[in-house]
Amino acid sequence: MGKVVFDISMSLDGFIAGLHDGPDNPMGDNGVEALHKWIWGDRTDGVPGDGATGANREVLAELKNTTGAIVVGRRTYDIVNGWGGTHPFGAIPAFVVSKDAPEHVPQGGTKFTFVPDGIESAVKRAQTAAGNKNVYVVGGANIAQQCIKAGLLDEMRIHIAPLLLGEGIRLFDHLGAESIELERTRVVDSPDVTHLIFRFVK
């Protein structure tokens, strides 16, 4: 069975999106460009990652090539409108943690399954779908926190963007007073971002 991997870009001060994020403002105020410059490079259209170069391109390709299924929260799904029907990684099964299924699901290459009975169930179903490949937990912050607290993650890939966003949606919040040990297994350095890969010590 593959690993369960959470992967996200974060400002040095711990935010993964600016304030007021929503369908018309997917990454919130002030957040999107600087946080994801490493993914988009000089491009603003096309598929995310097309504009990535050097080590950043390799880091993205590795995630794509090792992913067999994704898990995403309903709020993030709504904000990105189901990636218009096709996740940037293409025809890969996506499990959306959601009490109910939306009336309209955009049709495209990605098969969406709406999982009503919580994060553990969503991850388990995604693992079955992924086979020997990994489950990529996309987010958002609330889903990530649920995964961390339930001990569901094997690996966490945090791409630290060199800025202080000041306000927004904090990734690491509401985790409680129990400290969690990690092992930093890899660092990939590039001018726009520092990729830090951690293993959960279990």
Next chain:
Amino acid sequence: MGKVVFDISMSLDGFIAGLHDGPDNPMGDNGVEALHKWIWGDRTDGVPGDGATGANREVLAELKNTTGAIVVGRRTYDIVNGWGGTHPFGAIPAFVVSKDAPEHVPQGGTKFTFVPDGIESAVKRAQTAAGNKNVYVVGGANIAQQCIKAGLLDEMRIHIAPLLLGEGIRLFDHLGAESIELERTRVVDSPDVTHLIFRFVK
């Protein structure tokens, strides 16, 4: 004139100390060992840094060798009790941001000056004392936030410890909605910690 440098160890989730920090519990609950393992190594006595090895030892030595004066908040000063009179860097002038001077100041190698008129004044006085060397802003979080908001820092050295502390004193908090651009100038990798050096883009 030298640079103004803020240097601190932080958990991946953004805490520089656990809850309930105070003179009897300097780093708070649950925090001290894991956050500062890279400084102490296997030792728990003696001068901080004596037990550091390899790249960690070099990172510490560089800070020590380039520092001409330090700035510290009164709360941190009280918590460490003025390092018993001598800062681990030795006979280096220390400027404590403090409305009043304490009745008793421990006597040792470090000359403490209590600066009543705020952080900018303390940094300016430290710069004069440091000459061509750097001013090292020790903390705590509140002092760091004041320095960041006032644009006083040239460089920030964040040592990211591989753990999620869950709760405690957040370094990057109360910074307001204005985002601040950084340039990541260096990454130093070691098993216990990832040293990230940033320049403030002004």
